[in-house]
Amino acid sequence: MSLPIPVKSQASDRAPRVASRGLLLGAVAALALSTAMTLPLSVRAEAPVTQGMAAVGPASFADMVDRVKGAVVSVKVTTVDKAEADMGEGPGLPPGMPPLSPDDPLYRFFKRFGGPNGPHGEQRPHKGQAQGSGFIISADGYVVTNNHVVENATDVSVTIDGGKTVSAKVIGADKKTDLALLKISAAGTYPYVQFSSDTPRVGDWVIAVGNPFGLGGTVTAGIVSARGRDIGSGPYDDYLQIDAPVNRGNSGGPTFNTKGDVVGVNTAIFSPSGGSVGIGFAIPSEVAKDVVAALKDKGSVSRGYIGVQIQPVTQDIADSLGLKSTKGALVAQTQPNTPAGKAGIASGDVIIAVNGEKVDGPRELSRKIAGLGPDASAQLTFIHNGSEKTASVKLGQLPAEKEAILDAPKARAGRTELAKFGMSLIPASDLPNSGAEGAAVADLDPEGVAAQKGLRTGDVILDAGGKPVATPEDIVNALDTARKDGRSAVLLRVKTGDNTHFLALPTNPS
Numbered sequence: 001m002s003l004p005i006p007v008k009s010q011a012s013d014r015a016p017r018v019a020s021r022g023l024l025l026g027a028v029a030a031l032a033l034s035t036a037m038t039l040p041l042s043v044r045a046e047a048p049v050t051q052g053m054a055a056v057g058p059a060s061f062a063d064m065v066d067r068v069k070g071a072v073v074s075v076k077v078t079t080v081d082k083a084e085a086d087m088g089e090g091p092g093l094p095p096g097m098p099p100l101s102p103d104d105p106l107y108r109f110f111k112r113f114g115g116p117n118g119p120h121g122e123q124r125p126h127k128g129q130a131q132g133s134g135f136i137i138s139a140d141g142y143v144v145t146n147n148h149v150v151e152n153a154t155d156v157s158v159t160i161d162g163g164k165t166v167s168a169k170v171i172g173a174d175k176k177t178d179l180a181l182l183k184i185s186a187a188g189t190y191p192y193v194q195f196s197s198d199t200p201r202v203g204d205w206v207i208a209v210g211n212p213f214g215l216g217g218t219v220t221a222g223i224v225s226a227r228g229r230d231i232g233s234g235p236y237d238d239y240l241q242i243d244a245p246v247n248r249g250n251s252g253g254p255t256f257n258t259k260g261d262v263v264g265v266n267t268a269i270f271s272p273s274g275g276s277v278g279i280g281f282a283i284p285s286e287v288a289k290d291v292v293a294a295l296k297d298k299g300s301v302s303r304g305y306i307g308v309q310i311q312p313v314t315q316d317i318a319d320s321l322g323l324k325s326t327k328g329a330l331v332a333q334t335q336p337n338t339p340a341g342k343a344g345i346a347s348g349d350v351i352i353a354v355n356g357e358k359v360d361g362p363r364e365l366s367r368k369i370a371g372l373g374p375d376a377s378a379q380l381t382f383i384h385n386g387s388e389k390t391a392s393v394k395l396g397q398l399p400a401e402k403e404a405i406l407d408a409p410k411a412r413a414g415r416t417e418l419a420k421f422g423m424s425l426i427p428a429s430d431l432p433n434s435g436a437e438g439a440a441v442a443d444l445d446p447e448g449v450a451a452q453k454g455l456r457t458g459d460v461i462l463d464a465g466g467k468p469v470a471t472p473e474d475i476v477n478a479l480d481t482a483r484k485d486g487r488s489a490v491l492l493r494v495k496t497g498d499n500t501h502f503l504a505l506p507t508n509p510s
Contacts, residue, residue, distance in 0.1 A: 058258060061207055065219050068260045070161040070191035071136045074211040075145050075168075075182070075252060077153035079128045133210035133253030134158060134182065135262065136192040137292070141184030144292055145252030146267055147173040150180050158184060159216060161191075172295035175447065176234050176303075178267055179288060180252075181295040193254065195285040196261035200224045200240065208244040208266055208280070210253025220245045222278070224263075231268060231281055235366045239281040240264045246280040255282045264288075290371070303370035304395035306345075306380070307338020310362045313350060321350070322386055328352035329362040331382075343391035345382055352388075353381035370398065417476045420509045422448010425472035428460045438462045438495065439469050449509040456496060463493035482507045 132149035136142065143158060150156055150170055159165045166186045173180035184190065200206065204224045212218050222244030229239040242255060246266050255264035264282025271277050294301045310329040318326045328350040334341045345351070351365055352358060355378055359365045372378055374397035381390050418425055422445030428438040438460040444451050461469050464478035482490045489504040 058205070061219070061221055061258070064256070064258060064260045065207065065209070068193050068254075068256055069209060069217060069219075071193040072161065072209045072217070072254060073134045073136065073143060074131065074159040074214075074216045075134045075143070075149055076129070076131045076157050076159070076165075077150050078155040079130055079152045080154050131211065131214060131249060132251040133249065133266070135209075135254040136160075136184075136190050137194065138192050139189050141168075141186070141188065141190045142171070142296065143168060143182040143184060144254075144265060144288065145180050145182060146265070147175055147178045147180045149252045150182070151175075156182060158182070161217065172299035172301075174291050174295065174301045176236055176301070177283060177287060177291050178233065179265065179283065179291045179295070181292055193256075193260065193262055195289040196257055196259070196263045198257070198261070198263075199286070200227075200257060200263045200284075202226060205258050206242050206244055206263060207256045207258075208242070208246050208250060208253060209256065210246065210250035210266060212247040212249040214249060218250075225279070227284075229281060230363060231270075233268065235363065236287070236370060237363060238284060238287060238367060239267070240284050242280045242282055243278040244280065245276040245278065247276050248274070250280075261285075262288075302374050303398040304372040304374055304376055304378075305338070305398035306340040306369055306378075306393060306395060307335040308340045308345065308351075309333040309335075310351070310365060312361050321348075321383075323350065323383065327358065327360055328383070329359060329365040339393040339396055340380075343380065343393045344384075344389075345380065345391065346384070350383045351380055352383060353379075355379050356381070369395065374398075417479070418472060421450040421505065422446075422509075423450040423455060425461070425475060427471050437468075437470075439472050439475060449506060453505055454503045455494065455505075458496075460495040461492050462495055462500065463491075465490050479505075479507050 130149060130153075132145055134143045134145035134149075137144055150173065153170065156168045156170060157165050158168050166184055168182040168184050171181040171183050202224050206222060206224055208220045208222075210216075210218060222242055224240055225243050226241040229241045230237040231239060240255070240263070242264070244255065246253075246269060250266045251268075253266045254262045255266055257263045263285050265285075265288050266280060266282045268281045269276060270279040270281075291301055309332045311332050313323065313326045313328055313330050315326055317330060318324075331340075331345060331347055331349045331351065333347055334345055354365065354368045354372075357368070359368060369378070372395055374395055376395045378393055378395060379390055380393055381388065383389070423441055424443040425439045426442045428440045441450075441455055441457050441459045441461070444455060444457045461475060463469060464475050465482055467474070467478065469475060469478075478490050482488075487507060489506050492503055492505055494501055494503055
């Protein structure tokens with residue numbers, strides 16, 4: 001009888017699991033030829049289609065692994081998440097509790113005992129551990145990993161091949177691509193690997209090396225299953241899909257080609273069970289090396305910006321506009337005083353090319369514009385009132401609180417002020433069968449402040465700061481009033497389904 005090997009539970013690396021979004025998992029049925037046939041007595045022998053083909057795969061990856069394994073590290077971090085100290089108008093009030101007057105006995109109670117947070121209303125920081133993988137890209141100890149591995153880290157260390165653990169610091173991180181750059185603090189000469197300059201093909205062999213479940217130095221092999229995957233994690237999704245088994249703890253680790261060059265940074269998995277099912281996603285090297293270079297140079301990434309909100313061109317939209325193709329990105333709204341607005345690009349136009357290179361859809365347009373960077377010049381080709389036009393624009397810089405893409409037309413009602421909180425609102429009257437009361441959450445950034453405080457897509461905000469809400473502007477006004485009054489939060493009355501509850505939204509998202 002085979003007994004399971006007990007494995008000590010390790011802290012999660014917080015790797016995002018990709019939720020199923022309508023993935024069709026079906027069997028491929030074989031078609032049988034049912035028509036009766038008379039075969040000739042003699043059949044000419046033909047050469048098999050596989051004749052002359054090379055054997056599939058190398059005999060072993062061991063030599064390549066020996067060359068690269070010294071550059072792969074385990075990343076361990078200590079994190080601290082501290083809730084806001086003042087959830088209402090008073091010290092240490094529990095979330096959702098209305099503001100209290102200083103004369104109220106409950107005010108004095110919470111001031112003295114602090115409710116669930118401790119004496120005097122202070123918030124107790126919550127400490128946690130996280131771990132992932134990374135790889136060294138220079139002899140002086142620069143390390144690439146995922147942003148979600150080191151986010152909110154107060155202490156970072158890496159364990160190099162051989163078991164030695166050294167401290168490291170975060171040089172920079174980029175949420176939009178989920179990449180981070182670390183620097184080993186101890187001086188020395190370290191083994192390193194480099195990004196591949198070759199684009200991997202679907203079917204190419206790949207090898208993943210990392211720290212799954214804390215089991216450092218683990219090697220798995222597979223192939224590139226697909227390219228250009230959009231998993232809904234951000235506006236610049238362009239993942240490699242691989243079937244080399246990766247699990248929690250592999251986040252930030254490298255995917256190598258058979259030459260030993262890095263072709264991807266392992267980031268996410270699709271898994272109903274939480275374990276590997278052979279569908280992993282890696283940031284391709286052509287994206288990673290540009291982001292890492294920017295992080296090393298400036299500590300952050302600057303992206304190009306033209307100032308449009310865009311959405312896909314559906315077949316119905318193409319038919320209504322008289323377009324022959326659904327290629328391109330439909331401009332839902334042009335922001336005033338932006339490069340696109342100055343170039344004459346308007347709502348209803350369809351951008352089909354950048355610098356002569358065709359764009360298939362909104363995400364490709366977003367990636368191309370972002371990749372050109374601020375102050376770059378670009379030729380935009382677009383269709384306006386049925387005619388193809390070209391305009392030269394000088395790109396601006398993408399503001400931190402803005403996204404370069406819009407997936408739903410209704411989300412354009414969101415305001416820049418609300419975008420800082422990671423949410424976009426529309427009047428609830430715009431929703432079918434919802435009634436005219438309140439402002440509905442049309443879009444939500446899962447990493448934004450609004451989501452962290454408990455708002456969900458589809459929620460309807462009924463009151464803000466004690467006043468009824470009818471439009472998104474009412475929320476903005478309530479935040480402005482609270483800031484002027486010196487309050488750190490605004491109390492919202494929110495309807496979720498058939499239930500109504502209170503929650504506190506901080507007046508400053510940072």
